[in-house]
Amino acid sequence: MDKSAIRRRLALGMTVLTASGLLALASPGHAEAAGYCSGRKVRTLSFSTGSVQVYKRDGYVCAVTFAKRVSGRKTMSVSVQARGSRPAVDIGQYTHHAGPVTVHAGHRCVWIRGSVGSGSVSSGWTLC
Incomplete structure (x- = not known):
């Protein structure tokens, strides 16, 4: 050559x-949400200051809240609650994301909530 x-x-x-x-x-x-949760992405819940990525696999539901803008620590939270169970919650002062949190939902509906600063989202009962 x-x-x-x-x-x-x-x-x-x-x-x-x-x-x-x-x-x-x-x-x-x-794309990094896939590194936190296994399974396939089933929902993205967007709101003014961020979004919640929701994944599902073998009856488990996992969620991560991401900030739209990464600039210093701010109060962030994510929660997933299967109908009839207590929610799995992560809340704290974070710069990039809150979570992941995972619950076993089986075939039950789940309620997903997320917040970044003053913005928030609440899904209502979904993934039934």
Whole structure:
């Protein structure tokens, strides 16, 4: 293999790496939520100051609240309650996210709540 062929392959490799890095940065939403919860994403509950990502797997429901803007610590919370059970709650002073919290819902409805600062969301009974 001559030097020009090696240069072409190196250039192609760098192009592929650069493009994949740019795609990773440009992907919408909070792809990192999948790192906190297993299963498939079933809902995104958006509100003025953030969003709650909801995942479901084998009868378990998991949720994480993400701040829309990451700027210092603020009060954040997330809770998931299966009908007939107590809620799993995470509340505190966070910079990026609250949770994850997971409950076993089986085939029962769940109520999901999340807040970041003064903004909040409440789903009502869902995923029935």
